[in-house]
Amino acid sequence: MNKDSFIKQATEQLNKINVPYRVQDSADIAISGTFKKKEDEDESAAILYAAFIFFNPDDNTVYAYERAMSNGVDISKDPSYSGVVVRKVDNSGNDESLLPIGTILSTIAGIAVSFGAAFRRTDNEQLAKYPNISIPPISSANASDSAFCTNCGAKMPAGTRFCTSCGTDSKSPPAAQAKPFVSNDAPPVYVNANMTQRANPAYINPGVQPVKPRRKVPVAVIAIVSVLIIGVLVTGGILIRNWIQNKKPNDNTNINPTASSAPGLNIGSQEGSSVVSLGVAQYDLGNIMNGQYYFATKDYIFYSSFDENYKAHIYRMDKDGRNFQSIFNGFGWSLVVIEDWLYFSGNQGDTIDGTYNIFRMKLDGSSVERINNTYSYGMFLYDEYLYYMKRNTDYTSTYSVCRSLLDGTGEEVLAQYGYNPVIYDDLLYYYDNQGNMFRCKPDGTDPQVLLTAEVGFYVLSDEKIIYKDFSSGIYMCDLNGENKKLVKTVQDMSINTVNVYNNRIYFVQYNQDNYNYTTYSWPYDLVSIKTDGSDEKVIFSSSSYGMYLNIVSGRLMLMDYKYDTQTGLMYTDINSMNTDGSDLRLLTR
Structure with missing residues (x-):
């Protein structure tokens, strides 16, 4: 599957259902927003929603981590959670739209399968995010006044103490490893873009057999098939006669x-x-x-x-x-x-x-x-x-x-x-x-x-x-x-x-x-x-x-x-x- 094309299709659909996101920040797609249950008039009963999406080309799988907090409780593990209809709330507290909250990841899953990849929800947040890495420091001449959250990697305006994405206190002790380096410019939003990676014809990374895309195939079946045929296709050079x-x-x-x-x-x-x-x-x-x-x-x-x-x-x-x-x-x-x-x-x-x-x-x-x-x-x-x-x-x-x-x-x-x-x-x-x-x-x-x-x-x-x-x-x-x-x-x-x-x-x-x-x-x-x-x-x-x-x-x-x-x-x-x-x-x- 081609990562850029996946990001393009996924973000286009998120735009249609008015779900806010960032791309290529702490994950391929990082989603965050505030919702209220459709029937709930209690203004304090907000649902704080966050999700991370990452396409792993090595096993041709899209990993998704999701968390929905309501009154300090993670409700995303509730069996009836995905059917809860919510109202999206803008920054002024105004209702914007209605949608079943499960639509967000089901939309991502459908796009992944349409590209021939497996889709997997995971409770391991790191599987759905970029790994923590350390790189040489950039000279101060190129540094901006912005900072990055030590927990989720989101960009924070100068002078901001609490991350607007996950709420982490920037004054708390940082993690042992530095977060991934990203450009000082805002990460691109793929509204009308198209992807390699590769693979690759999406950029096909070595060891990944192309899963034959078929319409209306259950996600579980696609996941099993993709695992079985990893490695049958690789980048470069097979079946070539000089x-x-x-x-x-x-x-x-x-x-x-x-x-x-x-x-x-x-x-x-x-x-x-x-x-x-x-x-x-x-x-x-x-x-x-x-x-x-x-x-x-x-x-x-x-x-x-x-x-x-x-x-x-x-x-x-x-x-x-x-x-x-x-x-x-x-x-x-x-x-x-x-x-x-x-x-x-x-x-x-x-x-x-x-x-x-x-x-x-x-x-x-x-x-x-x-x-x-x-x-x-x-x-x-x-x-x-x-x-x-x-x-x-x-x-x-x-x-x-x-x-x-x-x-x-x-x-x-x-x-x-x-x-x-x-x-x-x-x-x-x-x-x-x-x-x-x-x-x-x-x-x-x-x-x-x-x-x-x-x-x-x-x-x-x-x-x-x-x-x-x-x-x-x-x-x-x-x-x-x-x-x-x-x-x-x-x-x-x-x-x-x-x-x-x-x-x-x-x-x-x-x-x-x-x-x-x-x-x-x-x-x-x-x-x-x-x-x-x-x-x-x-x-x-x-x-x-x-x-x-x-x-x-x-x-x-x-x-x-x-x-x-x-x-x-x-x-x-x-x-x-x-x-x-x-x-x-x-x-x-």
């Missing part, structure tokens, strides 16, 4: 995988930056952010795919396209070759089980070793270390940036609550769950805040940061976060799958509202635009459940997830094309 294998359809023609007009192509070692495949410029690190499910060396080409019987493999062929063979029965991505070892994140077996452990094996598929048995992905090599994201155990919807030695020992946590690490010019870049972007030394020390509360996904290319914000805008700035400029804003659409090659940005745009319940897909366009915002063109169009993009040797390799209505199986088409959309080839499975 485009080099396809000089002609269905043959292995000798094509030099390093041939490209771009300067600075990697030749197998990359001083000062993350190691990428041959055929990729040293300064273009977008494939790492998109899964790096294809990796070429001077001798071999490795990639992940499924065979015609829907069984997962890692394949190897000679650089001339000959001696094609499966060397691993299972799924793997974040591929990287280090000397005579192939490293990857994935699992053994015919399908994707969503465990995402880190493995290594010899280049012929022998000596398979599991060197990390925790949920980890986004891996790359730098200076004799493996860097990766590792799922946190306290808040399983979040990750930490970690590194280890090449045998998996000596693991270090470099940044808690960090996402999508990459190293360029001996500096580590990542962003957190609040959209703040950082860079620091490769050991995690000396972190600097580059961008605040605005990064939903990013890539590094040609000494620039190109990132997508939370409102489907694409921006570009210098590596220090300065000289920011808007490249493109997509109106009434969502953006997914951003990559950059040769000073052009490639992204997929789609309309979340145009979901086809028969084919389980959205129509989309693959768009190309120069980094200065000019020469925009649609180079390919299709429909898909999820769309992902790698760029190798001047070829776009676009992966589409689709659903076979006859077999009931998800499958993938891989379209390989030139950067202008010409020479389109459908790769075989």
Whole structure:
């Protein structure tokens, strides 16, 4: 499910029933208001209502925490509570509207299910809120006179002692951990916006199988199904046949995988930056952010795919396209070759089980070793270390940036609550769950805040940061976060799958509202635009459940997830094309 699209739909419905909310503050959606029972004329009998909503992409579940206080008693646990009809009261004490109080969460639940996610009410407030995090302080020059509540994280006007959202006394001792950093500006309200995250075609996070949306399916059934199929779908790279294998359809023609007009192509070692495949410029690190499910060396080409019987493999062929063979029965991505070892994140077996452990094996598929048995992905090599994201155990919807030695020992946590690490010019870049972007030394020390509360996904290319914000805008700035400029804003659409090659940005745009319940897909366009915002063109169009993009040797390799209505199986088409959309080839499975 796409987080931005969910927020958009949910807040539009909350607007219709006149329920106040904040977005991306202490939770994806934080709701608070004052109500009175319809038949109750006692002006003192107000119901103080609060709810927090959070979409966890890892288990494809929307979590909701709700509390309704009346005369000091929480009435939300009463069996008849949801049917109580209440009147909303404005700040002047005037009645505004009538609604059953259970409508609020039932509305959220219906939207979650319509997007193919499960919905779960929880008594654990933290499951429905952003985790508490600590980040480096921002210089006083950027600080505002506003404060943030130490309990719920809501923004408080200067001089305010009691939080207007939850009533907490700001003079009371603060919690042990700092609250999440948010922008000094008011958080955006998604009245007419659309979402990635991802996933993702909502931004589909690794390990999350798309739940096939069906109308009128009970929420409980959706929840059970979503749990069973977690991990069957991941970002980037499954079922891809190397485009080099396809000089002609269905043959292995000798094509030099390093041939490209771009300067600075990697030749197998990359001083000062993350190691990428041959055929990729040293300064273009977008494939790492998109899964790096294809990796070429001077001798071999490795990639992940499924065979015609829907069984997962890692394949190897000679650089001339000959001696094609499966060397691993299972799924793997974040591929990287280090000397005579192939490293990857994935699992053994015919399908994707969503465990995402880190493995290594010899280049012929022998000596398979599991060197990390925790949920980890986004891996790359730098200076004799493996860097990766590792799922946190306290808040399983979040990750930490970690590194280890090449045998998996000596693991270090470099940044808690960090996402999508990459190293360029001996500096580590990542962003957190609040959209703040950082860079620091490769050991995690000396972190600097580059961008605040605005990064939903990013890539590094040609000494620039190109990132997508939370409102489907694409921006570009210098590596220090300065000289920011808007490249493109997509109106009434969502953006997914951003990559950059040769000073052009490639992204997929789609309309979340145009979901086809028969084919389980959205129509989309693959768009190309120069980094200065000019020469925009649609180079390919299709429909898909999820769309992902790698760029190798001047070829776009676009992966589409689709659903076979006859077999009931998800499958993938891989379209390989030139950067202008010409020479389109459908790769075989």
